[in-house]
Amino acid sequence: MKKIILVGHRKGGVGKSNTAVNLGVAIAKEYYQGHTDRILLVDADPQGTLYRWNQRRMADTEEQEFPCNRLEGNINKQLKREIENYDFIIVDAAGRDSREMRSAMLSADLMLMPTKASHADLELLEHMAETVENARDFNEGLKVAVFINMAPTNTQAERLTAKQLLKEYPEFVLMKTVVADRKAHRDSFHHAYGVHEWKDSKAKSEISCLLKEMLSVV
Ligand SMILES: Nc1ncnc2c1ncn2[C@@H]1O[C@H](COP(=O)(O)OP(=O)(O)O)[C@@H](O)[C@H]1O
Ligand SMILES: [Mg+2]
Known part of the structure; x- marks a missing residue:
């Protein structure tokens, strides 16, 4: 099973980089006995958050670092080439409507x-729905999954509203x-x-669930 997973959104600060690293680590721990060599992390954000996390991992921890590339521009073809060498590619894109995000959507x-x-955050999904539709002209099989991140632990109300609102988007x-x-x-x-x-x-069990659910969708 070879999969290219893009973590993307036109908004910054929603947890894309955090999700990318946690999924990478979860896949390594749960499916590869902690080995990271079948999982490529791609940092397609000029801010380099993911890339620097991996460098700190190499320098400051006993854990295995990940194969990690920084890519820019039309990264679609590079992703298609790289997936030959890995089981998973996890792409972290910038928090805006970037060329990298749109390009990665063509191979993800x-x-x-x-x-x-x-x-306010959920309203932004409307723009994303349009972007997704455009990408599907070229990548019919593209699946898009939304999940609620940084939900308050003390109340269910916000979660329920979000679930209600998200029903309006059959694209996702x-x-x-x-x-x-x-x-x-x-x-x-x-x-x-x-x-x-x-x-x-x-925290661990939520990421574990997210990974399982993600693999059941893709
Ligand atoms: N589930 C979460 N719980 C607590 N903090 C989170 C969570 N997800 C992300 N964060 C924090 O929110 C901030 C933004 O996350 P980040 O992954 O950098 O967002 P993005 O890549 O979308 O800009 C970071 O400080 C990150 O540690
Ligand atoms: Mg980021």
């Missing part, structure tokens, strides 16, 4: 879109998994780990 099997549950699969706002995400990322390597079993 799945685009995963984290969103916060606020009304809404993931059942909700990833809560947990300090473990910020702390583990800061130390160049994933939540699978941290001490918060709830």
